[in-house]
Amino acid sequence: xxxxxxxxxxxxxxxxxxxxxxxxxxxxxxxxxxxxxxxxxxxxxxxxxxxxxxxxxxxxxxxxxxxxxxxxxxxxxxxxxxxx
Numbered sequence: 331x332x333x334x335x336x337x338x339x340x341x342x343x344x345x346x347x348x349x350x351x352x353x354x355x356x357x358x359x360x361x362x363x364x365x366x367x368x369x370x371x372x373x374x375x376x377x378x379x380x381x382x383x384x385x386x387x388x389x390x391x392x393x394x395x396x397x398x399x400x401x402x403x404x405x406x407x408x409x410x411x412x413x414x
Contacts, residue, residue, distance in 0.1 A: 331374045379404035
């Protein structure tokens with residue numbers, strides 16, 4: 331999963347978006363992203379990619395709002411989020 335974290339970091343850093351990367355002993359990663367007043371959580375685990383938009387109405391969950399098994403589809407969704 332580490333190569334994907336590097337790709338995510340590159341995309342986010344290009345936009346100068348505040349973010350934090352968390353790694354876990356299980357090999358999973360979580361990336362917290364703040365864009366304006368919005369908070370997103372990316373979850374990378376077991377060759378799956380997840381993205382959640384966390385709001386006051388939608389609390390954080392370990393289950394992503396959207397899950398992808400394809401990096402390309404996940405990357406497309408991530409670019410939509412960071413290009414808003």
